[in-house]
Amino acid sequence: MPETPGLGEQALNKAAEVGLTSQLDEVENLDIDIKTDPLKLVQGQVDSVKIDGEGMVMQKDLRVESMQMQVNNVAINPLSVAFGKIELTKPTVGTARVVLTEVDINRAFNSEFVISKIQSQKIHINGQLKTVKPQQIDFRLPGEEKVAINADILLVENNETQKVAFTAVPRVSANGTSVVLENVTYGNEQEISPELTQALVEQTSEILNLSNFDLEGMSLRVKRLQVETGKLTLQAEAYVEKIPSDNN
Known part of the structure; x- marks a missing residue:
């Protein structure tokens, strides 16, 4: 019993x-x-x-x-x-x-909270400060221990949409409180701004922050x-x- x-x-x-x-x-x-x-x-x-x-x-x-x-x-x-x-x-x-x-992390990336955080930053693109507005961020876990991010970013000042695409390897930070992305590799898309990539990398770490x-x-x-x-x-x-x- x-x-x-x-x-x-x-x-x-x-x-x-x-x-x-x-x-x-x-x-x-x-x-x-x-x-x-x-x-x-x-x-x-x-x-x-x-x-x-x-x-x-x-x-x-x-x-x-x-x-x-x-x-x-x-x-x-x-x-x-x-x-x-x-x-x-x-x-x-x-x-x-x-x-x-992957679905849950995507949902977080496209939430108002994250979108508003990214678009509150002014970012250097081709040497000029631009206001960026994410249109769509696609976060994927394609295997091979990598994450892949494809994003369509609107540059507000000249109403132009840029594509950002890269893969990276997630690692646990030294103090164990967050996940950081290393070995950022660009696909066929040309890197339009190291700062924009960095903003997306930091945002990934923030979403995956254990707190x-x-x-x-x-x-x-x-x-x-x-x-x-x-x-x-x-x-x-x-x-x-x-x-x-x-x-x-």
Whole structure:
């Protein structure tokens, strides 16, 4: 007969689920599994916390295909449980895995937030300062551990559309907080402006910056990046100071 989760576990699962959901713009599926037993709970001990989310839409219109996080041996304030809260008495470190698809990164690139950031910059093109307005940015994950970007950029002053196309290799930054693009290579398109390319490179890093995926009281540090056709997988260390609950 399958073991039914104790009342304490059920209450904690529900509190964490409500707390996490409140931080997301959207979520398709969220499953939280907190393992403990009443005796340990009274002593403030939780064996493990597992979070499994799908279709999570974070800030800045960034959708995550899936996120799994696990922390073990969590110390909590036993009194907080009575109030439906999960109050950690000390920070804990766990593991996380985040999957982003090409479609989701494209959506972020073409969001108002990103477009307005790029067009707020004046960029040197052929020696002249121009106001740039992205018309369409096409971000692809073609395989071979590369990303490819094709963009149509309107130069506002002379109403002329320029194409920018390049591939690059994503790498985890030294401090593990973001993904940087290296080995930028141009296709057949002529490079119209190193500054414009740099702006797009920086914007890619910003979209893939791990602080975008932080939830309140939880931050991630990337250990490994896997680039496949159509998707990016980030293996990370999760630093947890707080587990959001329904009345945090």
